[in-house]
Amino acid sequence: MSVLEILGGIFMLGGCVFALTGAIGVLRMPDFYTRLHPAGKSDTLAQGLILFGLVLLAGQQLINAWPTEDNSHADQWIGFANIILKLALLSALLFLTAPTATHAISKAARLDRYTRLPFDQEPDDAAGTSRVAEIVVVGDIAEPLEEEPGPVLNVRETVAEEDDS
Amino acid sequence: MGHVMGHVMGPGLAVASVGSSGHSPTSYVVLATCLVLLTGAVLLLIRALRGPTVFDRILAVNAMGTKTVVLVACIAFLDMPRGNPSFFLDTSIVYALINFVATIAILKYIQYRRLS
Numbered sequence: 001m002s003v004l005e006i007l008g009g010i011f012m013l014g015g016c017v018f019a020l021t022g023a024i025g026v027l028r029m030p031d032f033y034t035r036l037h038p039a040g041k042s043d044t045l046a047q048g049l050i051l052f053g054l055v056l057l058a059g060q061q062l063i064n065a066w067p068t069e070d071n072s073h074a075d076q077w078i079g080f081a082n083i084i085l086k087l088a089l090l091s092a093l094l095f096l097t098a099p100t101a102t103h104a105i106s107k108a109a110r111l112d113r114y115t116r117l118p119f120d121q122e123p124d125d126a127a128g129t130s131r132v133a134e135i136v137v138v139g140d141i142a143e144p145l146e147e148e149p150g151p152v153l154n155v156r157e158t159v160a161e162e163d164d165s
Numbered sequence: 166m167g168h169v170m171g172h173v174m175g176p177g178l179a180v181a182s183v184g185s186s187g188h189s190p191t192s193y194v195v196l197a198t199c200l201v202l203l204t205g206a207v208l209l210l211i212r213a214l215r216g217p218t219v220f221d222r223i224l225a226v227n228a229m230g231t232k233t234v235v236l237v238a239c240i241a242f243l244d245m246p247r248g249n250p251s252f253f254l255d256t257s258i259v260y261a262l263i264n265f266v267a268t269i270a271i272l273k274y275i276q277y278r279r280l281s
Binding site: 001005008009012013015016019020022023024026027032035036039043046047050051053054057058061079082083086087089090093094097098100101102104105108109111112 | 195197201206208220223225232235238249254255258269276
C-alpha cells in the first residue's frame with residue numbers, strides 16, 4: 001500500500017461514517033423538517049469524501065501505469081485519466097443536484113398546506129395541526145388548485161340555494 | 166480462487182495487469198464502503214416505508230438514490246487492477262441525472278397534480 005492508497009482509504013472510511021450517521025438521522029429524527037437536515041447535508045459531504053477517496057485510488061493506478069521507456073501502457077494511462085475525469089464530473093453533478101432536490105422537497109412541503117406536518121406545536125394545539133402551514137405565502141398552492149366552478153358543477157351554491165328554499 | 170485463475174491463465178495476463186496481483190487491502194476498504202452504503206440504504210428504506218407524509222418518502226427515496234450512485238461507483242473499484250471501471254461510472258452518472266429529474270417530476274406532480 002502506498003501513501004495515496006492509505007489516504008484514499010481514510011477518506012472513504014470518513015465518508016462511510018457520514019453516510020451511516022446521515023441514514024440513522026433520517027430514520028430517527030422526530031419530524032419532517034429535522035429529517036431534511038441529515039438527508040441534505042451529510043449525504044453531500046459523504047459522497048464527496050467517498051468519491052475523492054476513489055479518485056486517490058485511481059490516481060495510484062495512474063502513477064503505476066505512467067508511460068516510461070520500459071513501460072509502454074499508454075492506453076491504460078488514458079483509461080485511468082478518463083476514470084478520474086468521470087469521478088470528478090460525477091462529484092460535481094451530485095454537489096449540484098442533491099442540495100437542489102432537498103431544497104425543492106422542503107419548498108414543496110412548505111407550500112402544501114393540506115399535508116399536516118407536525119411542526120412547531122404548542123401544548124394546547126390539537127394533534128396533527130401545523131402552525132407554520134397556516135401562514136399564507138406567495139405561490140401557495142391552495143388557490144391555483146381550485147378551478148373556476150361552472151354553473152353545473154358549483155355544488156356549494158346549489159346546496160346553499162336548497163337550504164334557503 | 167485468485168491463485169488458481171492466475172495459474173491457469175499463465176503469465177501473459179500478469180504482464181497486462183498493471184497493479185499488484187491478488188486482492189490488495191484497498192479492495193477490502195472498498196468492500197467495507199459498499200456494505201456501509203447498503204446498510205444506510207436499508208435504514209432509508211425503513212423511513213420510506215414508514216414515513217407519515219409523502220414528503221418523508223420522497224426525501225428518503227432521494228437520499229437512497231444518492232447512496233446508490235456512490236455504491237455503483239464503489240462497485241466499479243472492487244476489482245480495480247483487472248477490471249474496467251469506466252462502464253460503471255457511466256451508469257452512475259446517468260443514474261444521478263435520472264434521480265434528480267425523477268425527484269423534481271414527482272414533486273411537481275404532487276404540487277400541481279399535473280406535469281405541464
